Amino acid sequence: MINGDIKLASSPTPDQEEKFERTGQAIFDARERFPEVSLAGLYDELAIPSDLRKTHQANDKAVWEAYAKACPLADEPACVAYLMKIYQQLTLKSNKLEKIF
Numbered sequence: 001m002i003n004g005d006i007k008l009a010s011s012p013t014p015d016q017e018e019k020f021e022r023t024g025q026a027i028f029d030a031r032e033r034f035p036e037v038s039l040a041g042l043y044d045e046l047a048i049p050s051d052l053r054k055t056h057q058a059n060d061k062a063v064w065e066a067y068a069k070a071c072p073l074a075d076e077p078a079c080v081a082y083l084m085k086i087y088q089q090l091t092l093k094s095n096k097l098e099k100i101f
Contacts, residue, residue, distance in 0.1 A: 016066045023059035030055045 012020065030052040034042055042052060060079075067086070 012066055016062070019062040019065075020059075023055065023062050026055040027052070027059060 030049065031039075031042060033051070034049065042048060064079075069082070
């Protein structure tokens with residue numbers, strides 16, 4: 001139940017998949033506690049509910065653990081740059097394989 005693609009160098013383990021599902025569901029559950037608030041309102045950096053922030057942090061940690069990398073959550077630009085680099089490498093590799101077949 002992951003909302004979006006997580007590109008890993010190898011397939012996630014059953015434990016990782018379970019953690020992704022559990023933390024992803026926790027995000028949806030936290031959002032449901034605020035039905036009157038838009039997604040833009042929920043994700044306003046100054047007003048995000050603490051339980052929603054914590055569920056996202058748990059999900060982020062699960063993803064970083066799947067990459068076997070320390071979780072630098074305080075440095076979001078570095079996290080995004082790292083993930084984009086991996087995504088680029090994996091998509092380039094995938095595109096090369098598609099051209100072969």
